[in-house]
Amino acid sequence: MIIAIASGKGGTGKTTVALNLARVHSGAVYLLDCDVEEPNAHLFLKGIPSGEPEVVTLPIPEIDESLCDGCGACSSFCAYKALAVLAKRVLVFPEMCHGCGGCMRICPKGAIHEIPKRIGVVETLQAGNLTLVQGRLDVGVAMAPPLIRAVKAHIPKAGDALLDAPPGTSCPVIATLRETDYVVLVTEPTPFGLHDLTLAVAMVRELQRPFGVVVNRAGSGDERVQAYCRAEEIPLLAEIPDDRRIAEAYSRGALAVEALPEYASLFQKLWATVTEKTHGRR
Amino acid sequence: MLDNQQNLNAAQGAGIQSAQTVAAGGAQALVSGHCGPKAFRVLAAANIKVYTTTAATVSEALALFQEGKLTENSGADVEGHWA
Numbered sequence: 001m002i003i004a005i006a007s008g009k010g011g012t013g014k015t016t017v018a019l020n021l022a023r024v025h026s027g028a029v030y031l032l033d034c035d036v037e038e039p040n041a042h043l044f045l046k047g048i049p050s051g052e053p054e055v056v057t058l059p060i061p062e063i064d065e066s067l068c069d070g071c072g073a074c075s076s077f078c079a080y081k082a083l084a085v086l087a088k089r090v091l092v093f094p095e096m097c098h099g100c101g102g103c104m105r106i107c108p109k110g111a112i113h114e115i116p117k118r119i120g121v122v123e124t125l126q127a128g129n130l131t132l133v134q135g136r137l138d139v140g141v142a143m144a145p146p147l148i149r150a151v152k153a154h155i156p157k158a159g160d161a162l163l164d165a166p167p168g169t170s171c172p173v174i175a176t177l178r179e180t181d182y183v184v185l186v187t188e189p190t191p192f193g194l195h196d197l198t199l200a201v202a203m204v205r206e207l208q209r210p211f212g213v214v215v216n217r218a219g220s221g222d223e224r225v226q227a228y229c230r231a232e233e234i235p236l237l238a239e240i241p242d243d244r245r246i247a248e249a250y251s252r253g254a255l256a257v258e259a260l261p262e263y264a265s266l267f268q269k270l271w272a273t274v275t276e277k278t279h280g281r282r
Numbered sequence: 283m284l285d286n287q288q289n290l291n292a293a294q295g296a297g298i299q300s301a302q303t304v305a306a307g308g309a310q311a312l313v314s315g316h317c318g319p320k321a322f323r324v325l326a327a328a329n330i331k332v333y334t335t336t337a338a339t340v341s342e343a344l345a346l347f348q349e350g351k352l353t354e355n356s357g358a359d360v361e362g363h364w365a
Contacts, residue, residue, distance in 0.1 A: 075302075081295025086305050086328040093320055096295055 001278055002161045004034075004180040006204075008196025010167035012186045013216035013240065016250065017270075018164040019044050020257045022130050024267045029130055030161040032154065034176040036120060036135035036147045041164055044253055047125030047132055054123075056135070056150040057116035058099035058143060063090045067111035074103035074112060099146060120147045124154070145175035152176075169203045177204065181278045183211040184237060184270075189221035194228060201234065210277060212237040214270070235277070238270045297321035297362075305330060313343050319358040334359050 005018040015033075019041055022031045033039040061074070061083065070088025075081075082096035083103055094117050104112040120137040135151040137144055144166070152175075155161045165176040177183055183204045187197040197213065204211045212235035215225055220242035229236045240246070240256075240263075249259035256263045284307045289296040297317075301324035304312055311331040325332055333352040337343035346352050 081292070081298045084298050084302050084324050084327075086302065086324060089327060091324060091327055093295075093298065093323075096298075096320075 002180045003274055004163040004165050004177050004183045006165035006183055007167055007186045008200035009193055012188045014186050015041055015164055017186050017214055018162050019255050020267045022162050023255050023257050024264050028159055030156055031132050032151050032163045033134035034148045034151055034163050035166040036137045036144050039134040039136055042134055044255055045127040045132055047127035050124045050126050053121035055118055056120050056147050058119050058146050059114035060094045060097045060117045061092055061103050061112045062115045064111045067109045069109055073106050077102050077106045119143055122150050144172040148172055148175040169199050177207055182274055183209045184214055185211055186214045186216055187225055188217050189215055189225045194225050215239045217242040237273050298324055301325050313347050316360045317358055318360055318362050322358040
């Protein structure tokens, strides 16, 4: 079962939910930190690195000027304007390139080949029955989706995997949510939380993923998120109370289920609910 | 006058495209408020001189240029995605 933990708004508790779910799992479980611009799940786990970090690259074009006649076909094709043709010379802007390979295929002179450009690393840590795989995008690189796909390549063929998504509804989130069995949307009961939840709901509906909502810090705001879920017939999977002790544990790098064992049942129940909703998949 | 509307829906690369348009139009010099690094690279490759000014209108900017009161930029004067 592949479960993604996502949200519209940032800071609603995706990592809290993902880590606590992973911790109460009775068997082997994978946690994939897909927030490659700011991976933070590792801060809460005392893991042992398994092997060296895997370097991830993107194929970017290199022009053979002896073959190029400056026709401009590559530049007109490139949707991201990573190539400019001026005075019969091609300029390449590697930081704009999404690595699709289209320019290489379209060049009538065969003057383009690809060279690897490093974008980040994938690291794996073992913490008991939990395997953490995280992507770490290099500083200055703005191309998260290819690195997220490299992280997702570590999803085991069988068994359970939790994907901690980046916040928002843009390309990195889409890359994370594709081909998952279920999406858990974490929100907070505030006007901001509700506003961004509606964007996230529109996104997962477009992606045709089954999904439900977890309200974090329940009791800190109002009841509009719950009313919205009822009106939209979205399953309310769990409500995590607004308990200062959870935040205190978090600030020390401890998980709620470790510091406050009474919360274990809440996350065990969440597993059971999600398992029931994805019954028959995988 | 050159149409620069291809950038209205550009997700990225607006500076590169504008610079390409300027170069394709046969310009020898560019007077602008600011010029970012990627556009500057394109303009430099096309041997187009870049001048920046704080003049409020196009006619004021052109007058300053024609009077020789603008100095040529040796590089971009702002970072990428400057706003």
